[in-house]
Amino acid sequence: MKSLKDCITTTISVTNEVLDKITNEFEPTTLKKGEYFLKSDSICKKMAFIESGYLRMYNIVDGKEITLWIGASGKFITSVASFVFQTSNFWNIQAITDCTLQTISRDRHFALCKQEIKWLEFDNLLLAHSFALLEKSMFAQLHTTALERYEILLKESPDLFKNVPLHYIASMIGVTPESLSRLRKNIS
Numbered sequence: 001m002k003s004l005k006d007c008i009t010t011t012i013s014v015t016n017e018v019l020d021k022i023t024n025e026f027e028p029t030t031l032k033k034g035e036y037f038l039k040s041d042s043i044c045k046k047m048a049f050i051e052s053g054y055l056r057m058y059n060i061v062d063g064k065e066i067t068l069w070i071g072a073s074g075k076f077i078t079s080v081a082s083f084v085f086q087t088s089n090f091w092n093i094q095a096i097t098d099c100t101l102q103t104i105s106r107d108r109h110f111a112l113c114k115q116e117i118k119w120l121e122f123d124n125l126l127l128a129h130s131f132a133l134l135e136k137s138m139f140a141q142l143h144t145t146a147l148e149r150y151e152i153l154l155k156e157s158p159d160l161f162k163n164v165p166l167h168y169i170a171s172m173i174g175v176t177p178e179s180l181s182r183l184r185k186n187i188s
Contacts, residue, residue: 008023
């Protein structure tokens with residue numbers, strides 16, 4: 001719970017009383033490696049804060065797994081559209097490693113948004129951050145080389161390369177595992 005509190009307090013200014021009110025709405029959850037937080041074609045009813053471990057958002061297109069994003073400790077993960085609008089979800093969210101999560105249900109989340117302005121402030125910043133990451137990712141796919149995407153990810157998230165299978169990373173940056181291997185050799 002400390003890492004969730006740290007995440008909130010480094011994003012917004014909040015009293016300890018309000019912070020406790022917010023974090024008391026979360027429930028601890030564990031996932032074993034390979035277990036799913038969410039499966040595609042279902043409706044997302046929870047959002048998770050990752051205390052430890054790695055989860056990936058992926059879908060299967062033409063028989064190939066395409067990784068959209070890998071969530072690590074200190075990050076939130078959910079299917080935003082499905083969570084907010086209660087529509088069918090496109091993504092699988094699966095534990096790459098054993099994970100410890102703090103989860104909040106959709107009902108509790110939206111009730112908290114109405115009851116506590118600080119949670120609404122945090123939620124708005126969280127959503128804006130998610131859109132900024134999506135925008136950055138789209139720009140990178142359109143305007144950078146595979147090498148540049150690899151170097152950016154290596155600089156911003158070096159722990160991914162120590163804890164996540166390389167074929168997931170390759171998919172996330174839009175290259176084949178073989179291409180990623182060549183990129184890594186050329187940089188070494």
